[in-house]
Amino acid sequence: xxxxxxxxxxxxxxxxxxxxxxxxxxxxxxxxxxxxxxxxxxxxxxxxxxxxxxxxxxxxxxxxxxxxxxxx
Amino acid sequence: xxxxxxxxxxxxxxxxxxxxxxxxxxxxxxxxxxxxxxxxxxxxxxxxxxxxxxxxxxxxxxxxxxxxxxxxxxxxxxxxxxxxxxxxxxxxxxxxxxxxxxxxxxxxxxxxxxxxxxxxxxxxxxxxxxxxxxxxxxxxxxxxxxxxxxxxxxxxxxxxxxxxxxxxxxxxxxxxxxxxxxxxxxxxxxxxxxxxxxxxxxxxxxxxxxxxxxxxxxxxxxx
Amino acid sequence: xxxxxxxxxxxxxxxxxxxxxxxxxxxxxxxxxxxxxxxxxxxxxxxxxxxxxxxxxxxxxxxxxxxxxxxxxxxxxxxxxxxxxxxxxxxxxxxxxxxxxxxxxxxxxxxxxxxxxxxxxxxxxxxxxxxxxxxxxxxxxxxxxxxxxxxxxxxxxxxxxxxxxxxxxxxxxxxxxxxxxxxxxxxxxxxxxxxxxxxxxxxxxxxxxxxxxxxxxxxxxxxxx
Numbered sequence: 187x188x189x190x191x192x193x194x195x196x197x198x199x200x201x202x203x204x205x206x207x208x209x210x211x212x213x214x215x216x217x218x219x220x221x222x223x224x225x226x227x228x229x230x231x232x233x234x235x236x237x238x239x240x241x242x243x244x245x246x247x248x249x250x251x252x253x254x255x256x257x258x
Numbered sequence: 259x260x261x262x263x264x265x266x267x268x269x270x271x272x273x274x275x276x277x278x279x280x281x282x283x284x285x286x287x288x289x290x291x292x293x294x295x296x297x298x299x300x301x302x303x304x305x306x307x308x309x310x311x312x313x314x315x316x317x318x319x320x321x322x323x324x325x326x327x328x329x330x331x332x333x334x335x336x337x338x339x340x341x342x343x344x345x346x347x348x349x350x351x352x353x354x355x356x357x358x359x360x361x362x363x364x365x366x367x368x369x370x371x372x373x374x375x376x377x378x379x380x381x382x383x384x385x386x387x388x389x390x391x392x393x394x395x396x397x398x399x400x401x402x403x404x405x406x407x408x409x410x411x412x413x414x415x416x417x418x419x420x421x422x423x424x425x426x427x428x429x430x431x432x433x434x435x436x437x438x439x440x441x442x443x444x445x446x447x448x449x450x451x452x453x454x455x456x457x458x459x460x461x462x463x464x465x466x467x468x469x470x471x472x473x474x475x476x477x478x479x480x481x
Numbered sequence: 482x483x484x485x486x487x488x489x490x491x492x493x494x495x496x497x498x499x500x501x502x503x504x505x506x507x508x509x510x511x512x513x514x515x516x517x518x519x520x521x522x523x524x525x526x527x528x529x530x531x532x533x534x535x536x537x538x539x540x541x542x543x544x545x546x547x548x549x550x551x552x553x554x555x556x557x558x559x560x561x562x563x564x565x566x567x568x569x570x571x572x573x574x575x576x577x578x579x580x581x582x583x584x585x586x587x588x589x590x591x592x593x594x595x596x597x598x599x600x601x602x603x604x605x606x607x608x609x610x611x612x613x614x615x616x617x618x619x620x621x622x623x624x625x626x627x628x629x630x631x632x633x634x635x636x637x638x639x640x641x642x643x644x645x646x647x648x649x650x651x652x653x654x655x656x657x658x659x660x661x662x663x664x665x666x667x668x669x670x671x672x673x674x675x676x677x678x679x680x681x682x683x684x685x686x687x688x689x690x691x692x693x694x695x696x697x698x699x700x701x702x703x704x705x706x
Contacts, residue, residue: 216296218297218300218357218358218360218361219285219296219297219299219300221357222300222303222304222353222354222357222358223281223284223285223299223300223303225350225353225354225357226303226307226350226354227277227281229346229349229350230277230346230350230455230459233343233346233459234458234459234462237459237462237463237466238259238462240466241259241260241462241465241466241469242259244259244466244469244470244473245259245260245469247473248469248472248473248476251473251476251477251480252476326699326702378653378656379653381649381652381653382653382654384649385646385649385650385653388645388646388649389640389646389650392640392641392642392646393640394641398639401702401703401705402636402640402703405636405699405702405703406636406650408695408699409629409632409654409692409695409696409699410653410654412691412695413653413654413656413657416657416684416687416688416691417656417657419684420656420657420660420661420684421660423680423681423684424660424664
């Protein structure tokens with residue numbers, strides 16, 4: 187539930203940003219630069235942390251099979 | 259996935275540090291471009307991201323060929339990892355390109371050969387990922403993705419050439435300006451940083467792939 | 482060459498089944514006509530606009546229609562397992578690919594024979610002076626489309642959600658074909674004063690040759706147990 191709320195918030199934010207940037211001419215360029223670098227860092231960090239979290243989940247799943255197997 | 263090995267830790271720290279330095283130089287140290295202004299700073303992240311995306315997919319191609327010849331699951335794991343990371347870099351590339359394009363060209367998108375090819379690359383490797391998620395049998399999944407990995411990449415030069423022709427027939431290509439040394443070494447710095455990030459992510463992702471394989475095996479035994 | 486003979490046997494069988502049941506052909510023609518009609522309707526009565534986009538819309542229609550029939554390429558052989566029926570064929574599996582490929586090409590060309598004149602009417606483009614050029618584009622484009630389509634259809638036969646996977650895999654791979662076909666068609670319809678269409682025909686030709694080689698080469702691997 188929390189995950190989907192975050193997704194929803196990000197989506198709405200993205201739409202707002204798109205609306206703001208689309209409408210304006212002669213926009214101050216720095217906004218785009220900051221957004222761009224932020225996006226790059228955000229995406230890479232997000233992916234790296236997701237990898238770790240997936241790793242933990244999978245490791246736990248593997249362990250649970252080991253425990254179950256040992257009981258046979 | 260277990261604690262990081264020394265290699266992984268070193269790679270990770272180097273990647274992080276170099277990215278920090280690269281971004282700092284790109285944002286603060288290097289002077290803004292005379293013609294394009296601050297927006298040009300986006301090139302220091304956009305170009306390396308694009309380059310790494312392409313490298314990642316090239317590696318998918320090589321690993322796919324290797325798998326089809328040797329049928330070793332290791333190549334399949336590397337291919338799948340590289341494809342996933344490649345997709346991340348591709349999305350970043352496209353979004354950065356759009357952010358650069360809006361202030362520069364006035365539009366978010368244009369049918370420029372490289373943009374178009376990049377978008378198609380995204381479609382190809384998203385398809386690759388979808389194919390893997392729908393194939394349950396380990397061997398079939400590896401074999402089919404390898405086939406898609408080979409065909410998909412073989413198409414890239416053809417697509418690029420086609421789109422280049424298409425654009426040049428209607429529009430003169432933008433002339434490349436000679437690159438100032440400041441810009442060049444900042445670009446190289448960031449390129450090195452992104453490469454280190456790719457390497458680190460690959461190492462961790464391949465470990466995850468191995469773990470996934472373990473899980474599948476155990477689930478099969480217990481089924 | 483026995484590969485060709487076996488391929489021909491497959492083509493002949495499939496076309497006979499198709500001629501008797503007309504299962505694909507009717508659906509394809511109807512769907513294609515519907516697509517063209519909706520496009521023409523949506524774009525309105527501006528003749529000049531219609532003529533300009535005729536090439537692109539024609540190929541969109543052909544592509545969608547082609548996908549419709551591609552997923553049924555191997556349907557005649559499908560048992561509950563999917564590819565088992567195909568693997569039961571004796572001899573070189575490449576014959577299957579060539580046979581199915583030819584069947585798809587013939588079927589699609591037959592649909593186009595109806596579709597192109599229909600497009601001419603709906604988009605108010607005079608096609609007769611350009612008939613030869615259009616025929617060449619049509620053939621080269623259809624071959625390209627069918628080459629990749631027949632191949633990916635085999636790959637996805639056994640896959641879950643294959644109705645989604647086939648277009649997802651196919652369309653990025655078809656970009657050069659679509660680019661080439663649309664541009665060549667549009668140029669030809671405009672009279673092609675500068676002979677640019679030849680460039681696109683070469684793109685189509687190169688694609689056809691390259692992917693014929695690749696697909697024939699890899700097909701046995703796709704079909705493996």
